[in-house]
Amino acid sequence: MAKLIDKVAWLHLEGGRILSTRSRGKDAYYLPGGKREAGESDLDTLQREIAEELTVTILRDTAVHAGTWEARAHGHAEDVTVRMTCYHADYTGTLAPSHEIEEVVWLGYADRPRVSPVDQLIFDDLRRAARLA
Incomplete structure (x- = not known):
């Protein structure tokens, strides 16, 4: 039975x-974010996960849905698929690795082999x- 990670x-x-x-x-590198907890909306999950991982606060009123992608889970x-719902949003604070995050990097398209399938x-x-160099 196939499993979906949301x-x-x-x-x-x-x-x-x-x-x-x-x-x-x-x-592998992953876009910041994470799994939804029971009862959370997309923006609840986004705000909680980004605060936990990067110590910044997502400004909810600036969040715009960027798309949803699915691929085999890295x-x-x-038989495990990940569905990733993505948002663009502004933030306040200073980006810093926190929790389980060891490294924060800025990647270009040449780094594609270093990231997860989704x-x-x-x-x-x-x-x-033409948004990623």
């Missing part, structure tokens, strides 16, 4: 690069839209 992520781009993170013990069995789809779409 995640919400933040697409934060500056100068043709996208903000990405690497968790402790992981070999590091899971073949992030690769997002990189492709951002490149087609």
